[in-house]
Amino acid sequence: MWHARDRIREITARRWMLLPPEAIVRDLNGFLRGWAGYFRYGHSGQRLSKIRRYAQWRLAHFVRRRHRRSMAFGWWVLTRARPADLGLISLYVIVVAPRAGKPWRDRPNAAGERRR
Structure with missing residues (x-):
């Protein structure tokens, strides 16, 4: 999450002030699509909501x-x-259930631990 905030802060930095807001939004959308594509599996809806809210705040700023x-x-x-x-x-x-209809792991001891 901190990496996302740093990257959004970099995209909306003061040095890009001469660019139109549409260009900034284009860069933000590219980053947010990549970030959401990676984190969309699982229970990450609340995190993605926080990232989007931060992007909105930075864009308004x-x-x-x-x-x-x-x-x-x-x-x-x-x-x-x-x-x-x-x-x-x-x-x-964008959030998708983790591997819909399948168990999270194929084997119960997928990490290599032994049964006791």
Whole structure:
């Protein structure tokens, strides 16, 4: 999770201020798709929700700094002025049950431990 936050912070850094927000969202979507593709198996819905919320906050902060306005303006642009969070992907329906219909391990002692 910390790696995701660091990478989102790097994508929305101050040095990319001259780029349009759509370019930042494109980079964020690429990262979030990869992150969600790796972590979608299992019970990770809450974690993905936290990562998306952090990405939304950083994007609102980026818009605020770009226009030299308040944070409320950043949230307003993100939620109301532009459709669907400037194109930021949703991570809510990506989670898949771990190996649906199959046990988690094929053998009960898959790690090599002996029976007692």
